[in-house]
Amino acid sequence: MDQYHEPVAELTPLDRDFVRALSSLKEEIEAINWYHQRVAAASDPQIKAIMAHNRDEEMEHAIMGLEWLRRTMPGWDAVMRTYLFTTGDITALEDAATAEGQTGEAPQSARPAGSGSLGIGSLKATR
Ligand SMILES: [Fe+2]
Ligand SMILES: [Fe+2]
Numbered sequence: 001m002d003q004y005h006e007p008v009a010e011l012t013p014l015d016r017d018f019v020r021a022l023s024s025l026k027e028e029i030e031a032i033n034w035y036h037q038r039v040a041a042a043s044d045p046q047i048k049a050i051m052a053h054n055r056d057e058e059m060e061h062a063i064m065g066l067e068w069l070r071r072t073m074p075g076w077d078a079v080m081r082t083y084l085f086t087t088g089d090i091t092a093l094e095d096a097a098t099a100e101g102q103t104g105e106a107p108q109s110a111r112p113a114g115s116g117s118l119g120i121g122s123l124k125a126t127r
Pocket of ligand 1: 053054057
């Protein structure tokens with residue numbers, strides 16, 4: 001299958017699941033892009049609304065795949081903790097995390113207000 005860039009026999013079953021998840025994520029992101037362009041260009045309000053609905057569902061599909069990657073594929077969790085649900089200058093977060101000796105956890109200055117050192121504040125806030 002052309003989704004592989006290395007001999008498939010050299011990939012573990014988990015590696016192959018990573019390929020499936022990453023390919024699926026790419027497809028969901030492409031769908032968001034295409035639907036959004038159609039929403040922007042459509043003139044009929046009903047088809048515009050339908051395609052906006054579809055676009056937003058593709059966001060759900062994409063984020064479900066991302067969450068599986070976060071839980072499963074090394075690396076995602078750390079970078080998500082550095083960059084997601086922050087405010088301010090996104091490009092400054094890497095330097096801030098490095099300066100604070102973080103290993104992927106968002107720097108204190110970038111965390112949502114009220115979050116604790118365990119990083120569970122944002123979970124509490126959404127419930
Ligand atoms: Fe739907
Ligand atoms: Fe989808």
